[in-house]
Amino acid sequence: MSEAVSARPAYRDLPLLDEGSDYRHAWEFWGKGDPLGCLNDITPQARARGLAAVRASEVVNVTLPLTLPDPPLFGRGAYTHTVFPPSKRNFVDEKVDGLFPQRSTQWDGFRHLHVPGHGFFGGVDVEPGRDLDTISVHHWAERGIITRGVLVDVSARIRPALDAAPDEPVAPVEAEELRAAVAASGVEPAPGDLLCVRTGWMAHYLEADAAERERVARRATWPGLSGSAEVAELLWDWGVAAVAADNPGVECSPGSRAAGSLHRRLLALLGMPFGELFDFETLHRRLGEAGHNDFLFVAVPLNLPGGAGSTGNAVALI
Template sequence: MKAEHLPSWKNMPSVKGARQGFAWGLFDKDGVKDQLGTINLLTPEVVVRAREEIQTGKSVALNWGLNRLSQETFGRSVLKHELVNWREKPGFTFYSWDDEISINTQTGSQWDGLRHWGDTKTGLYYNGYHHDEVTKTDQLGVENWTKRGGIVGRGVLLDYASYAQRKGIKYSPMSDHAITVAELEDVARESGVTFLPGDILLLRVGWTKWYDEHSEEDREKYVTNAYAWSGIKGCEETLEWLWDHHFAAVASDNNGVEVVPMDADWRLHDFLLSGWGMPMGEMWDLEELSRECERQGRWTFFLTSAPLNLPGGAASPPNALAVF
């Protein structure tokens, strides 16, 4: 289904067993349950249009270092990386090293996949799979993004951190500072951005910058042992704005996209991941992207992301690039 054929937020059809505003069934085709959600909006026409953003050939990588989150949060393990020396293997004469890596995909730059989060009120994942059954099927794994050619389209950066600095808005990324729709619209207006259906929305709040600049003691206090981070306000106005703009995906440099603590009634994770099948990117490195946007005087670019081809995966590093 193309964006122009989708109902508005206020006209979303009711879905049996789901909360109002869920998009289950809208992207189904020929009686087959959809597994891609809003990624369906990245049609060939949308991708071809996005290539117009490539004007200078400058590219910026958007992955934060896999080793950056240095302490366990919510009991999630951090990166384990070992180099294997082939010179020490009996009978081998090669000069060679291998990597052995163990990661939790939630502890660095990531796309939250459709197996990552179920609706908090019902335990149902996108298109109606229950928590107890979703991993017993071959549905909703991140490999579906690879099968359809990755995530490619026009990226749009809303640089709230720079906007707040200009406006004299004082906040810490490690606080429950909620960003409203009115502010998002104002950032877009000042940046000269006009949204298009299928855009991939990126929001910079300064979370990874704060983390990189602070001590282990501060990180432990405000990340490992805290639960308050700045992000988009969870409310119906935000959901209507996100849906009616028909974004294909949304990502941020913070730990959750939405403000934390989350609103129990309007939790964005519940609606975006479970309700719409919209990938949510977290802890992306948007610092150099912000600087490049300032240098070029534009906040739109060609964006390509190649998630892991991991059958049944719940999330993935984005392996994302912005190309100007």
């Protein structure tokens, strides 16, 4: 794909992955082996729109420390950070062992999800450990993910239910609720924007005691977007370059067979990256004080050849 990306076809004009399914793909649109997918829409014009959203030139961190969540989720394990005493020349060295790039605030790359019978994003096959180039996350590092961010807040319904019964599933955010939240933000997403969804999960987690964090690490229940075709259609037709959320998976868990998988719909089939476990709490407060919900989003994923994901490495400029 060139820097000047042609207009996306409407979601309903995309081909179906399999006859009889409701999973549509953009593999032919982006081209086989394209490593950027929807990130192609972060054009100079999209970056300029992000720069124009900066009013106060204040930097807000939206990335968790690598030590959180603690205990780690999904059994990924904690890393070991070893700091060596000063050498004879007085330099201090260090090393990190056992680090999962997707342990904390993270990006899901296109190698993160395989579609059985079809391959990875674009319909390509990848031989991990040997092929270090095809749809690897290091391609994202070459340009960074630098564009306008739009923060939408769906926590008003979710947070009270989450606090009252954290072990119980919360109804997913369907397309109409997401559309209403975007309208309430006062910012209509434009092609190349990054949509940031605040569900309230992160606020709940950061306020939780050690016992609750232990329970969080053992369960796979959190609020989020529905995995439905309607949500995928909305995000695709807005032209969103990527979607980031303050929960562990962007989409809700548990999902439902009837709705389907948003990871498959967006990440693997449409080429729309997922950002997970982002901390939007300070950003939400500062944007509320400033009276707007758009900002410049800046992230540089790891330049990791062969990578399936990356640490978040992101800040917002408001």
